[in-house]
Amino acid sequence: MNWWIALNGIVVREVLRFVHQRERFLGALVRPLIWLFVFAAGFRAALGIAIIPPYPTYIPYEVYIVPGLVGMVQLFNGMQGSLSMVYDREMGSMRVLLTSPLPRGFLLFARLLAGVVVSILQVYGFLLVVALYGVELPAWAPLTVLPALALNGLMLGALGMLLASTIRQLENFAGVMNFVVFPLFFLSSALYPLYRMQEAGEALYLLCRLNPFTHGVELVRFALYGQVSGEALAVVLGATALFLAGAIQRYSPARGMAGKAGAAAG
Amino acid sequence: MGALSVEDLGYTHASGRKALDGVSFSVAPGQFTALLGPNGAGKSTLFALATGLLSPQAGHIRVHGHDLARTPGPALARLGVVFQQPTLDLDLSVAQNLRYFAALHGIPRREADRRIEAELTRLDLFGRRDETVRALNGGHRRRAEIARALLHRPALLLLDEPTVGLDLPTRRTLIGHVHALCAHDGIAVLWATHLIEEIDPATDRVVVLHRGTVRAAGPVAEVNRAAGAATVTETFDRLTAEAAA
Numbered sequence: 001m002n003w004w005i006a007l008n009g010i011v012v013r014e015v016l017r018f019v020h021q022r023e024r025f026l027g028a029l030v031r032p033l034i035w036l037f038v039f040a041a042g043f044r045a046a047l048g049i050a051i052i053p054p055y056p057t058y059i060p061y062e063v064y065i066v067p068g069l070v071g072m073v074q075l076f077n078g079m080q081g082s083l084s085m086v087y088d089r090e091m092g093s094m095r096v097l098l099t100s101p102l103p104r105g106f107l108l109f110a111r112l113l114a115g116v117v118v119s120i121l122q123v124y125g126f127l128l129v130v131a132l133y134g135v136e137l138p139a140w141a142p143l144t145v146l147p148a149l150a151l152n153g154l155m156l157g158a159l160g161m162l163l164a165s166t167i168r169q170l171e172n173f174a175g176v177m178n179f180v181v182f183p184l185f186f187l188s189s190a191l192y193p194l195y196r197m198q199e200a201g202e203a204l205y206l207l208c209r210l211n212p213f214t215h216g217v218e219l220v221r222f223a224l225y226g227q228v229s230g231e232a233l234a235v236v237l238g239a240t241a242l243f244l245a246g247a248i249q250r251y252s253p254a255r256g257m258a259g260k261a262g263a264a265a266g
Numbered sequence: 267m268g269a270l271s272v273e274d275l276g277y278t279h280a281s282g283r284k285a286l287d288g289v290s291f292s293v294a295p296g297q298f299t300a301l302l303g304p305n306g307a308g309k310s311t312l313f314a315l316a317t318g319l320l321s322p323q324a325g326h327i328r329v330h331g332h333d334l335a336r337t338p339g340p341a342l343a344r345l346g347v348v349f350q351q352p353t354l355d356l357d358l359s360v361a362q363n364l365r366y367f368a369a370l371h372g373i374p375r376r377e378a379d380r381r382i383e384a385e386l387t388r389l390d391l392f393g394r395r396d397e398t399v400r401a402l403n404g405g406h407r408r409r410a411e412i413a414r415a416l417l418h419r420p421a422l423l424l425l426d427e428p429t430v431g432l433d434l435p436t437r438r439t440l441i442g443h444v445h446a447l448c449a450h451d452g453i454a455v456l457w458a459t460h461l462i463e464e465i466d467p468a469t470d471r472v473v474v475l476h477r478g479t480v481r482a483a484g485p486v487a488e489v490n491r492a493a494g495a496a497t498v499t500e501t502f503d504r505l506t507a508e509a510a511a
Contacts, residue, residue: 002372009369013355013362020357092353099317100370101343107370253319 006102007110014114018121028077028122032069033129040065043191052193054225062135067221068190070123070145071213074153075184077119079176082160085111086251098253105248112161112244116153123149141224148223151236152216158243159212165250188214189221212239268292269330269344269422269454270316276324277311284478285311289325291473291483293454295421298445300465301458302498303475304506309458310350312475313426316456317347330421343371346420346453348411350427354399360386360410361395364417371418378417385413389443405436412443422454423447429464437464445469462499472498474505481505 018024044061051058085094085108097107127142138144163180185191187207194214198205208214215235222229275289286308293299303309314320316327318338327334332341354363361382368378386392389409399407408428415423425444429437441464447453457464465472467486474482474489482489482505486498495501 005369005372005374009366012369013358013366016358016362017355092349092351093355095317095319095347095349096353096367097370098319099342099345099347101339101341102370102372103339 003102003106006100006107007113010097010107010110011114011117014111014118015121018118025122025125028073029125029129031076032072032126035069035072036062036065036130036133036135047192047196049193050195052195054222054227054229060135062133063137064193065191066127066130066135066137067217067224068185068188070126070149070220071152071188071190071217072185073122073126074119074149074156074216075181075213077115077122078153078156079160079181081115081118082112082157082247083164083176085161086164094253104251108161108248108251109244112154112157112247115157116150119153119157120146120149138225140226144226145220145223148219151233151240152220155212155216155236155240155243158240158247161247162243162250165247165252184211184213187211188217190214190217212236215239268328269295269297270456271328272312272316272325273328274325275312275315275322275327277308277315277320277322279311286315286478289475289478289480291480293422293456293471295454296448296452297471298448298455298457298466298469299471299473301456301473301475302460302462302465302502303458304460306477307475307506308478309426309475311478313350313424313458316424317345317349318342343418344421346415346418346423348408348415348423348425348428350430352407352411354407354410354414356400357398359396359398360391360402363399363410364395364414367414368417373418381417382413385416386410389413405432405439408432408436408440409443412440416447416453420453422456425455425457427458427460429459429461437461462502465498467498474502476506 040062047061049059049061049064055063097111098104100107124142127137131137160180187204188211189208190213194205194208197208212235215232218229218232219236222232271292273290275286277286278284289308289312301309301312311320315322316334318334321335329341330344332344334341355366358366364382364386365375365378368381373381382395383392386395389412391406391409391413394402394406399410402410412425412428423444429440432440444455444457445466448455459465465486471485472482472489473480482493482501484492490496490498490501493501493504495504
């Protein structure tokens with residue numbers, strides 16, 4: 001009962017904070033929409049896509065790119081949220097969170113989950129614009145994609161927290177963009193089907209296949225069509241468990257302090 | 267059993283600097299204890315340890331008999347904290363901030379609202395419960411944080427320099443309120459400060475921390491006598507000057 005009350009409170013706070021930060025919501029929407037409106041429009045002519053599952057027929061590029069952009073929304077949200085949990089920006093609120101008598105692992109998990117709820121709200125905002133723009137998705141897609149969004153969000157949030165707790169150099173967001181977000185995004189099936197990557201080179205293809213973000217995107221892609229990709233599900237579940245365990249074990253609330261001292265000294 | 271008992275506490279930072287060494291003292295229910303020390307005395311490290319932010323490398327911290335390192339759950343359940351840095355969500359209302367905290371302690375919504383009303387009323391803030399924290403001044407924000415720290419009815423309240431940046435009347439109000447908590451509710455208070463005038467020599471106790479060790483601890487009169495000084499200020503100057511030389 002206490003756990004449920006606490007989880008509920010943590011999620012409600014995160015959603016309230018999100019509702020009050022309209023710029024954050026707009027930022028989260030603008031990024032993938034630029035890709036959809038501009039990049040996809042220009043790229044459509046250059047890239048033809050063969051019939052590949054889960055698509056039953058030829059699809060315009062805008063349809064292909066939607067799951068990748070959903071992944072992008074969750075990737076940014078996960079990285080931003082997790083970084084602020086580890087570094088001093090939210091030191092105060094993390095200290096308050098950790099004065100709860102509930103186990104620290106549960107509190108961190110609940111905090112990650114609250115971030116996932118916010119990322120799902122952002123994704124729904126994005127999907128609404130996508131539908132208005134005229135990209136066709138199955139009517140049930142918003143419903144069937146929900147479990148995939150929850151899993152993908154959790155995986156990316158946990159990954160962000162693990163990386164931020166492990167690598168000090170990730171303290172600023174530029175570092176995260178260059179060394180985490182861009183590689184994860186471009187070395188994935190978000191923008192192009194992997195058979196295209198294979199044509200470009202086996203090494204690149206292998207990297208894409210090893211990238212957990214690829215499997216997150218594929219999980220979302222299949223779920224939008226009411227299908228489950230067994231391979232993607234297995235990889236995402238495994239990666240989520242691994243990242244979560246690592247993130248919770250390595251998380252130190254004192255890191256914000258140590259980070260600042262380290263930065264001052266170095 | 268003390269509300270807070272610190273035994274032989276030691277902590278050395280990764281840089282090799284010894285922050286605390288053999289620190290022992292206790293705070294009994296209903297006692298207001300001021301933790302005095304110049305900058306760098308180890309107060310921040312002590313607070314980080316007492317709130318579970320850091321883990322002690324030597325010694326123990328017990329809250330109401332529960333070891334903070336071994337059984338953090340029951341210890342944290344009896345501990346209320348007002349951090350030095352502001353920790354309220356600025357865009358949320360006072361009530362939303364307090365409800366969030368109550369949820370962290372597993373207090374159901376209805377009971378939480380009842381306690382929020384009681385605590386905010388005591389601090390004369392209930393009328394402003396639906397305003398965002400951003401709209402409050404520094405003194406009101408601090409009051410809201412004190413109200414928040416009391417929602418789960420802690421046995422021990424830790425406050426880390428809670429009056430920094432506040433004007434004199436606001437400081438007096440806060441000090442008065444916290445003293446009343448000790449007197450009427452039997453809450454034990456550890457109040458870190460470097461403002462000696464915040465101490466009431468008639469009722470309070472002090473712990474003087476300097477360079478990571480306890481230089482004196484006890485009721486103000488006793489500590490003054492032992493140091494051969496007439497006032498807390500004089501005691502403080504003597505105890506923190508000798509080693510600094």
